[in-house]
Amino acid sequence: MAAGGAAATAAQHWRALLAAALDSNAHLKHSTYFQLATVSVNGRPANRTVVFRGFQEGSDNILINTDSRTRKIEEINQFHYGEICWYFTESWEQFRINGRIDVIDSSTRDLAKQQQRKESWFASSLKSRLQYLRPVPRLPVLEESSEDYQLDPSIGPLDSFCLLVFNPEQVDYVNLKRNVRFLFTSSRSSDQSNNAWQIEKVNP
Amino acid sequence: MAAGGAAATAAQHWRALLAAALDSNAHLKHSTYFQLATVSVNGRPANRTVVFRGFQEGSDNILINTDSRTRKIEEINQFHYGEICWYFTESWEQFRINGRIDVIDSSTRDLAKQQQRKESWFASSLKSRLQYLRPVPRLPVLEESSEDYQLDPSIGPLDSFCLLVFNPEQVDYVNLKRNVRFLFTSSRSSDQSNNAWQIEKVNP
Numbered sequence: 001m002a003a004g005g006a007a008a009t010a011a012q013h014w015r016a017l018l019a020a021a022l023d024s025n026a027h028l029k030h031s032t033y034f035q036l037a038t039v040s041v042n043g044r045p046a047n048r049t050v051v052f053r054g055f056q057e058g059s060d061n062i063l064i065n066t067d068s069r070t071r072k073i074e075e076i077n078q079f080h081y082g083e084i085c086w087y088f089t090e091s092w093e094q095f096r097i098n099g100r101i102d103v104i105d106s107s108t109r110d111l112a113k114q115q116q117r118k119e120s121w122f123a124s125s126l127k128s129r130l131q132y133l134r135p136v137p138r139l140p141v142l143e144e145s146s147e148d149y150q151l152d153p154s155i156g157p158l159d160s161f162c163l164l165v166f167n168p169e170q171v172d173y174v175n176l177k178r179n180v181r182f183l184f185t186s187s188r189s190s191d192q193s194n195n196a197w198q199i200e201k202v203n204p
Numbered sequence: 205m206a207a208g209g210a211a212a213t214a215a216q217h218w219r220a221l222l223a224a225a226l227d228s229n230a231h232l233k234h235s236t237y238f239q240l241a242t243v244s245v246n247g248r249p250a251n252r253t254v255v256f257r258g259f260q261e262g263s264d265n266i267l268i269n270t271d272s273r274t275r276k277i278e279e280i281n282q283f284h285y286g287e288i289c290w291y292f293t294e295s296w297e298q299f300r301i302n303g304r305i306d307v308i309d310s311s312t313r314d315l316a317k318q319q320q321r322k323e324s325w326f327a328s329s330l331k332s333r334l335q336y337l338r339p340v341p342r343l344p345v346l347e348e349s350s351e352d353y354q355l356d357p358s359i360g361p362l363d364s365f366c367l368l369v370f371n372p373e374q375v376d377y378v379n380l381k382r383n384v385r386f387l388f389t390s391s392r393s394s395d396q397s398n399n400a401w402q403i404e405k406v407n408p
Contacts, residue, residue, distance in 0.1 A: 030293040035289045036251075037239075037241035037249035037287070038249055039247070043243070044287065045242055045243050046241065046249075046287055046300075047240075047241035047249075047289035047300060048298070048300060049291045081247075081248040083241070083248065083250055083251040085239045087237065089232070089233075094253055137385075137406075138376075138385075138387070138406050139407050140404060141406060201344065202342050202343060202345060203341050203343050203345055204338070
């Protein structure tokens with residue numbers, strides 16, 4: 001890919017850098033995993049691995065599926081900001097993406113958002129969907145689960161299925177092989193479709 | 205290693221689980237990298253990849269080297285808590301470690317802490333030490349650096365060298381292959397040497 005070389009000289013959009021990183025690390029299953037930090041209810045940071053589910057169509061928003069019964073939903077509903085740290089283990093590239101998170105769960109009234117949640121549900125594998133039938137995460141184990149869950153593939157999102165829409169405002173990109181670092185800052189207008197990014201080359 | 209099997213049945217200390225994970229992933233350079241979340245000065249979460257530098261002798265404290273000129277030092281000095289997310293890409297194990305962070309930099313007066321900082325400096329490779337000579341991280345690039353730094357191997361810690369001592373209070377361990385999860389909570393006495401851990405098996 002030409003991305004790395006271009007990055008060493010100038011101004012490539014972070015989306016292009018990310019696409020190249022995903023491409024060059026595609027043979028690694030974990031290349032679509034990243035760590036999402038939020039602020040917990042007691043004010044301390046929280047951090048966990050989640051899976052990249054692609055971008056929302058026509059935007060830079062990152063989609064993440066999660067279980068509405070996990071603590072992060074309560075955390076995000078209280079404080080809407082997060083930072084993704086996405087490290088690519090083969091190309092030694094890191095994307096730190098800071099932004100606002102929108103929670104779309106079974107209680108969301110906006111019909112367009114519910115449609116997006118439904119699409120994300122059906123875009124998941126049946127095996128992924130099955131996990132939303134499991135006992136409440138983080139509660140004490142009451143009995144050993146048989147793990148023998150069944151789910152009709154045509155059924156819509158379960159109540160425990162939640163879609164997070166992560167809206168990037170700043171991206172801090174570093175390439176440790178090429179020793180370059182770029183800061184991308186969104187200068188978003190209220191009209192989301194008009195999202196420009198300022199780029200600055202900084203010391204790694 | 206027997207650790208995974210033991211974890212499926214009961215109560216193994218998180219240190220033993222971590223030692224087994226490090227062992228089974230040792231062929232991967234990135235197995236000693238994890239993501240450290242903190243709360244930034246504006247209250248938003250911050251998250252970045254750092255390198256595990258071992259445990260402080262005789263304790264569960266995790267050592268991390270960093271540059272005192274990075275923002276995380278200002279962040280941690282304002283709010284001392286962090287959460288490590290350490291995902292092992294081959295064994296599918298995740299350790300979320302929440303705790304308090306102690307900053308030891310050139311201004312620290314405690315002699316024992318300065319000794320620890322000095323030991324961490326000399327435990328680093330000469331190549332690692334060279335990075336503390338580089339231009340201030342995250343400032344605009346003024347000129348292309350020649351990367352031709354020299355450093356006397358016998359010289360002690362540079363001012364920009366900072367040691368973080370991460371003091372774990374809770375560890376949330378999940379093994380995605382075996383589908384088990386344990387919460388470890390410290391019941392530390394004021395005497396740090398007497399650190400007991402409570403263990404609870406919870407739903408993944």
